[in-house]
Amino acid sequence: MANRGTRKANAQRRAKSGTSKKWVADSRDREWFDDPAIIYDRLAARRVYYQTAVVGIPDEIQRIGRTLDRSNVLEIGPGHFPFSATLDSLKVTFLDISKGILQRNQEELRRLHEDPRFRNATTANVGFVHADARKGLPQELAGQHFSALVMNEVLTHVHPKERKAFLEEWARHTDSFMIVDRHPTPTAKAKKRPDFVSGHEIKDELERLGFRVTHFDIKLVQLKGKKTPGGRDWYFILTAKKQH
Ligand SMILES: C[S@@+](CC[C@H](N)C(=O)[O-])C[C@H]1O[C@@H](n2cnc3c(N)ncnc32)[C@H](O)[C@@H]1O
Numbered sequence: 001m002a003n004r005g006t007r008k009a010n011a012q013r014r015a016k017s018g019t020s021k022k023w024v025a026d027s028r029d030r031e032w033f034d035d036p037a038i039i040y041d042r043l044a045a046r047r048v049y050y051q052t053a054v055v056g057i058p059d060e061i062q063r064i065g066r067t068l069d070r071s072n073v074l075e076i077g078p079g080h081f082p083f084s085a086t087l088d089s090l091k092v093t094f095l096d097i098s099k100g101i102l103q104r105n106q107e108e109l110r111r112l113h114e115d116p117r118f119r120n121a122t123t124a125n126v127g128f129v130h131a132d133a134r135k136g137l138p139q140e141l142a143g144q145h146f147s148a149l150v151m152n153e154v155l156t157h158v159h160p161k162e163r164k165a166f167l168e169e170w171a172r173h174t175d176s177f178m179i180v181d182r183h184p185t186p187t188a189k190a191k192k193r194p195d196f197v198s199g200h201e202i203k204d205e206l207e208r209l210g211f212r213v214t215h216f217d218i219k220l221v222q223l224k225g226k227k228t229p230g231g232r233d234w235y236f237i238l239t240a241k242k243q244h
Contacts, residue, residue, distance in 0.1 A: 032195060036157045037098045040079070044100030061152075061180065062086060064215055064237060068176055069147040076133045076170075077154035082109050082126075084150050091125040093141065095133060102128045134158060136169045149174035155181050155197045163197070164205055171209045176241045183218050183234040199236025211240035 031038045061083070070089035077096055078084070082105045084092045096102050109126065131138035133154070149170055158166050171177075181197040199218050206213060218236045 032157060033159045040096070040098035041100040044080070044098060044104045061237065064239060065150065065178055067214070067239065068150075068178055071147045072144070073148045073150060074141075074144075074146040074174065075150040077151055077157070078105055079153070080104055080108065083152060085109055085126060091127075093127040093129060093144075093146075095129045095131055095138070095141075097130075097132050099130050102130055133170070134162065134166060137173050144173070146174040148176045148178060150178045152178075152180040153182065155179065155202065156195050160194050163202075167202070167205050168209060171206070171211065171242075174242070176214075177206065177211065177239065179238045179240075180235060183236045185234050197236075199238060202236070203238060203240075206238075206240045210243050212243050213238060213240045215239040 065084070065087045068087070070084075070087050071091065073084045073087070073089045073092045075082070075084040075092060075094050078094045079096075079101060082092075082094060084094070094102065094105055096105075106128065129138060129140050131140070133151075137144070155163055155166070179202060181199070181202070182195070183199045184191045184193065184196040199216065203213050203216055216236070216238050218234060220232050221235045222232050
């Protein structure tokens with residue numbers, strides 16, 4: 001009885017949030033790595049608000065984000081929330097593989113100043129680029145160099161085998177990084193999940209690429225949306241600066 005009750009409660013929760021069992025299954029394999037645009041175009045079209053760690057811990061993430069040089073920020077994979085626009089950056093470019101997400105962000109940005117948390121955000125110079133970040137700097141951004149590259153929960157979509165090359169490529173185009181992602185929960189099963197990103201591995205790789213890690217934290221975050229049964233997930237938050 002208890003199991004049936006739980007199954008029913010889960011189904012009701014999924015129906016309410018617009019997600020499905022199938023989405024969870026897909027997300028772990030084909031679409032998650034090969035074509036994430038499918039997932040996010042679908043979410044944007046359904047207007048599902050995909051609650052994130054960034055939204056769950058805005059004060060801390062914002063405080064850390066404000067330590068970056070924000071004169072020319074590139075944010076890859078903003079999802080449903082144009083985070084870097086809340087950092088009072090002089091210039092921000094949002095790059096995403098999903099057209100739906102970029103459209104949604106343009107709308108969100110218009111509403112941003114109505115949110116009391118971001119009343120003081122002053123970002124004025126904002127651009128949007130539709131591209132697959134795994135292919136490196138797109139033509140529209142040719143010749144640009146960024147003061148900071150922000151990516152929150154994006155490496156999770158880059159296959160573990162491709163993550164080092166991905167970082168190496170983007171390290172050429174930025175003076176600093178801010179990376180937030182889902183760190184494996186401390187269980188053997190979770191450590192094998194390819195969608196989790198080891199904060200330690202990312203830290204080591206950035207150091208190898210000549211960056212000095214300026215902030216590194218791994219923490220259990222209470223999410224407002226419920227990705228996990230307890231509504232909590234492990235995240236790492238990292239900033240790093242290029243050593244000239
Ligand atoms: C899990 S969401 C994270 C959204 C947001 N940054 C946050 O923390 O809530 C992943 C985002 O990255 C984008 N994305 C995934 N793979 C990408 C790629 N190869 N190039 C550009 N954007 C990508 C997705 O479209 C989506 O907007």
